[in-house]
Amino acid sequence: MFMPIEFRRRISFVATIALISTLSAALAGCSEEKSETADVVRPVKVVEIAQADAARQLSYSGAVRARTEMNLGFRVSGKIVERIVNVGDRVNVGDLLARIDATDYELAVRSATANLEAAERQVETVELVRDRAKQLLARKFASQAQFDQAVLSYNQAVATRDAAKSALSQAKNQVIYTNLVADRPGIVTAINADVGQVVGSGTPVATVAVEGEKEVQVAVPETEIGNFKAGLPVKVGIWSDAGLSLDGMVREVAGSADQQSRTFSVRVSLPNDPRVLLGMTATVEASAGSGTPFVSVPLSALAEKDGYPIVWVVDRGTETVRSRPVMLADFTTDGVRVTEGLKFGDLVVAAGTQFMTDNLKVTISNDTTRQAAAAAETSLVR
Structure with a gap:
C-alpha cells in the first residue's frame, strides 16, 4: 500500500515522542526509588550534659510572722x-x-476591807486581854495557863488580821486585772x-x-527534713519584691510532724528590714547535699521504652542517635534530675523524641549545641 511521504513523517515523529515519554517515566521512577532508599537525615535540638552536681536546691513557701506572738x-x-x-x-x-x-470585784474589795478592819479590832481586843493576863500573872492573881491562853488568842487574832490583809490585796489585784x-x-x-x-x-x-525579730515559717516534708538543722544558712525571697533577697538562718526545727499534713514546721530567722512586713509571702531556698551526683535534662528530653525511662543520645562520630535507659531522681520546674545513665559531655536530644529511632541519622547545628549547653548549665545552677 502506498503512503504519502508527509504521512510517514508524521507517524515517525509521534513514535519518537512516545519513546521519549516512556524513557522519561522510567528514569523518573528510578530516581524516586533511589530517593526512597536514601538515608533520612533529621535535624535535632540537643542539650549537652554539664558536670554532674551532688547539690540540689530546695524551695518552700511560707508567711512572714513575728518571732513572738502573745x-x-x-x-x-x-x-x-x-x-x-x-x-x-x-x-x-x-x-x-x-x-x-469590775462591779463584783470592787464589791469584793469593800468586803475584804471590812474584814480587815474587824480583824484589826480583834487584835486590839485580845492584845489588851494578853497584857492584863501578864500583869495578873506577875501579881500571882492569874495562873500560867490563863496567861498562855491569852497569848494564844492574841496570836490567832494577828494571823486572822494578816490573812485579811492578803485577801484585800488579792481583791484589789482582781480589780486591776x-x-x-x-x-x-x-x-x-x-x-x-x-x-x-x-x-x-x-x-x-x-x-x-x-x-523585733521576724521569721518565716515553712512546712517541710518528712523526706527532706533531714536537710534542715538549726543554724543552716538559707536564702529568703519576698514574693512582692522580686529584687529583695535576704540572708536567713534556720532557728528552729519541729521535733515531730504535724498529724494531718505529715510535714515538719521549720522557722527561719530574718534580718531586720523595714521592707518586710508581717503576713508577706516569702520563699525559703536551701542547698541540700545528695549522696548521688545527678545531671539535669529538660523534661522534653525524657521518653519511655518498654515501660522504662530513656533518653536519646547522639553519637558525635556517626551522627546517629541511640536510646539509653536512665534512672531518675526527681522532677523540678525546669526538667528532671538523672542519677544514672548520662555522663559529662553527652549530647541528648531535647525535642522531638517521638520521631527518634535507633541509628537514625541526625544533623546538629553549632548554635543549637551552644544554646543547649548554656541551658543545661543554667538548670544545674538553679
Missing part, C-alpha cells in the same frame, strides 16, 4: 464591756486593750473576743505580734 487574755473572768484596740493597731507597754465589768493591758510593744494581729462576750480567765482576747 495571745493576751484577762486574768479574771467576766463580761467584756469595752474593747479599745482593733486589728493593725500598734500598742506600747501599758496600753489598755479591753475591759470587763479587769483591765487588759499590753506588757510588750507590738501590733495587734487578731481579736478573738468582743464586747458583750463573757470570757473565762486566760481566754485569748487579742493577739499581739511583738516588735
